[in-house]
Amino acid sequence: MVANTAAVKTGKGSNSLTVTDERTGKTFSIPIVNNSISATAFKQMKAPRANDEREENETERGLRVSDKGFLNTAVISSSITYIxxxxxxxxxxxxxxxxxxxxxxxxxxxxxxxxxxxxxxxxxxxxxxxxxxxxxxxxxxxxxxxxxxxxxxxxxxxxxxxxxxxxxxxxxxxxxxxxxxxxxxxxxxxxxxxxxxxxxxxxxxxxxxxxxxxxxxxxxxxxxxxxxxxxxxxxxxxxxxxxxxxxxxxxxxxxxxxxxxxxxxxxxxxxxxxxxxxxxxxxxxxxxxxxxxxxxxxxxxxxxxxxxxxxxxxxxxxxxxxxxxxxxxxxxxxxxxxxxxxxxxxxxxxxxxxxxxxxxxxxxxxxxxxxxxxxxxxxxxxxxxxxxxxxxxxxxxxxxxxxxxxxxxxxxxxxxxxxxxxxxxxxxxxxxxxxxxxxxxxxxQLYVGPGKRDYLPIYKRLEETNLDPKSTPIAVPHSGQSKRSELAEYVGKGKSKL
Known part of the structure; x- marks a missing residue:
């Protein structure tokens, strides 16, 4: 969405923000209350999904507002502390x-x-x-x-x-x-x-x-x-x-x-x-x-x-x-x-x-x-x-x-x-x-992960090299009792049967 019109009406009229969604050409008027607009108002701004667009974007369900760390999102009305x-x-x-x-x-x-x-x-x-x-x-x-x-x-x-x-x-x-x-x-x-x-x-x-x-x-x-x-x-x-x-x-x-x-x-x-x-x-x-x-x-x-x-x-x-x-x-x-x-x-x-x-x-x-x-x-x-x-x-x-x-x-x-x-x-x-x-x-959330994937049995999965360290578990070095237990034999010891 690109807002090519944004006007605040004052005087006798109600305060509002007018936004034009250039994907559809539709114009929306969003009320301004206490110098804020409702994030859910953007849900009405729906558009058909483009042919090359991910279905996970849920474009046809309305816009979402992205605000990492709540930098400019008010989640409650409060009368306690003013800064x-x-x-x-x-x-x-x-x-x-x-x-x-x-x-x-x-x-x-x-x-x-x-x-x-x-x-x-x-x-x-x-x-x-x-x-x-x-x-x-x-x-x-x-x-x-x-x-x-x-x-x-x-x-x-x-x-x-x-x-x-x-x-x-x-x-x-x-x-x-x-x-x-x-x-x-x-x-x-x-x-x-x-x-x-x-x-x-x-x-x-x-x-x-x-x-x-x-x-x-x-x-x-x-x-x-x-x-x-x-x-x-x-x-x-x-x-x-x-x-x-x-x-x-x-x-x-x-x-x-x-x-x-x-x-x-x-x-x-x-x-x-x-x-x-x-x-x-x-x-x-x-x-x-x-x-x-x-x-x-x-x-x-x-x-x-x-x-x-x-x-x-x-x-x-x-x-x-x-x-x-x-x-x-x-x-x-x-x-x-x-x-x-x-x-x-x-x-x-x-x-x-x-x-x-x-x-x-x-x-x-x-x-x-x-x-x-x-x-x-x-x-x-x-x-x-x-x-x-x-x-x-x-x-x-x-x-x-x-x-x-x-x-x-x-x-x-x-x-x-x-x-x-x-x-x-x-x-x-x-x-x-x-x-x-x-x-x-x-x-x-904004889902940016993989699209739909089909399950592969473990014997069909290929070992990958040069993996990102964040995407694979790291083995912890063991000593003492843990090390001795690793060297011991006992019922049930072994790898997963998957």
Whole structure:
């Protein structure tokens, strides 16, 4: 299809996009709503298949829209988070992130994201009480955590834990209670949904702390009473039997601000995963576990860890210029700069920079800070990075703060996942109640594989040479018991009988 006419009608007429399909000469008018057009509108643009065209193109069934990586596809209408990447703007429910980070608490922001408005004092007290009341986990969860190897990655543990605790609550599972368990808006359904939200937010810090302590071989800590969300988290991470243990208020507040900044970021990879999973009407624990698995990836939740590894590799401020030149030659990767959405500075990076100074004032300056400052100074003045709009993002400073606070690098994604549970639940709750109901997400594909082929028996198949390594299995070298077993004789040993 070639669009030789594309007009937007304004004024008294309805906004629309007029497209002419030059294959058939037909003209189509597609409504524009909220500066978007419906992808399914293109299905009406059908044409006869050309003689030499593949039947798999399904030309006669209408056009499909190709968008690798969802670069310009809106999959849901949302009122939660707004991002203007060109202007460096981030707002939760309309409130600038700068105002929330300065004046709010994490649980107040959690309430805002989930329910739509800043809470009254009474509503906030109710919400805080319910969340903190649900921080305690079932004792059977301890058995689960003790079953992991001592060196298991904490994100693997956390993902498994969220999925496992969902099995403790029969009333939370649509597969057991009916598929409309969360899509109804009657008081009973809403109360049940809220209870699961309280549980997931409250237990997030407890499960994360358990994942941390099991790696150290320490016993688990019962969540305390009367502390803030991040205060309780630090308490569960670190208390080793001391009386009246109280975490540092500086670190507690710093973590609270970091949690606010990481609470949501529109439809990033993990939030999209939660919604994709949730669209099957699975229970929210399974959807959150899927979100953890997505965030676990180094292109998402592992970015701040990559910054620390980069700074360690650079070594000292004196090595920064050479590293910058290697980046320009594409020999090295510059972690912590640039963003898929922000085409200018990440607004969260300025807030984190101030928090970093407060943390370093009590923890002492991290040995990597001078290298980070030198890298920042050079990159911000270099035309190569300026022209490509590679400004520092939230990950550049957060890793340094977590490192200064004494967290191991493989725990950084957990510190990202805990607050992001709130954003995931906000989007999940919104989708459950969206107008028109929940529709399972089922993207289309462009099939470019072979056409129809007839089956050949194995003895008729020719051995091919110079195969693409990606199209044939690679034998794994064996040693130890596997090697000895290969040399042994036993009943059933041999090749396939096909």
């Amino acid at each position: 203007d990447g060109d202007a460096g703007v981030l707002r939760y429910r309309g409130y600038p992130i700068e105002q929330l980070a300065q004046n709010s608490s994490f649980l107040e922001v959690a309430y805002l994201l989930i329910y739509g408005d800043l809470p009254t004092r009474k509503n906030l007290e109710t919400f805080e009480h319910e969340v903190m009341h649900h921080t305690i986990v079932h004792s059977d969860a301890e058995t689960l955590f003790r079953s992991f190897r001592y060196n298991a990655h904490p994100m693997s543990i956390l993902s498994s834990a969220f999925s496992a605790i969902g099995s403790f609550y029969e009333e939370a599972n649509p597969s057991l209670q009916g598929q409309n368990l969360y899509t109804k808006t009657d008081p009973k359904s809403l109360a049940n949904m809220d209870k699961q939200i309280y549980r997931l937010i409250g237990k997030a810090i407890t499960l994360a702390a358990m994942a941390y302590r099991v790696r150290q071989g320490r016993s688990f800590v019962t969540p305390p009473l009367g502390m803030s969300y991040t205060g309780s988290f630090l308490y569960q991470l670190d208390r080793a039997g001391e009386e009246r243990y109280k975490p540092s208020p500086v670190l507690e507040r710093a973590l609270d601000v970091l949690f606010i900044l990481h609470a949501d970021h529109e439809l990033n990879a993990s939030s999209t995963t939660v919604l994709q999973t949730g669209s099957s009407l699975v229970d929210p624990y399974s959807a959150v576990a899927a979100g953890c698995a997505s965030l676990y990836g180094p292109l998402h939740g592992g970015a701040n860890e990559a910054v620390i590894r980069m700074l360690i590799a650079i070594g000292s401020p004196a090595n920064v210029p050479a590293y910058i030149e290697a980046v320009k030659r594409r020999e090295k990767v510059l972690s912590g700069f640039g963003h898929r959405i922000y085409k200018t500075s990440d607004p969260r990076s300025f807030i984190i920079r101030n928090i970093a100074d407060e943390v370093f004032a009590v923890t002492g300056k991290d040995e990597l800070l001078d290298t980070a400052m030198a890298l920042h100074a050079v990159a911000m003045k270099d035309e190569y990075f300026i022209s490509r709009k590679l400004a520092p993002n939230v990950d550049f400073w957060s890793g340094l703060i977590y490192r200064a606070m004494g967290f191991p690098m493989d725990f950084f994604p957990v510190l990202f996942a805990v607050p992001r549970v709130v954003g995931w639940l906000a989007h999940w709750r919104q989708m459950m109640h969206q107008q028109g109901g929940v529709k399972i997400w089922r993207p289309r």
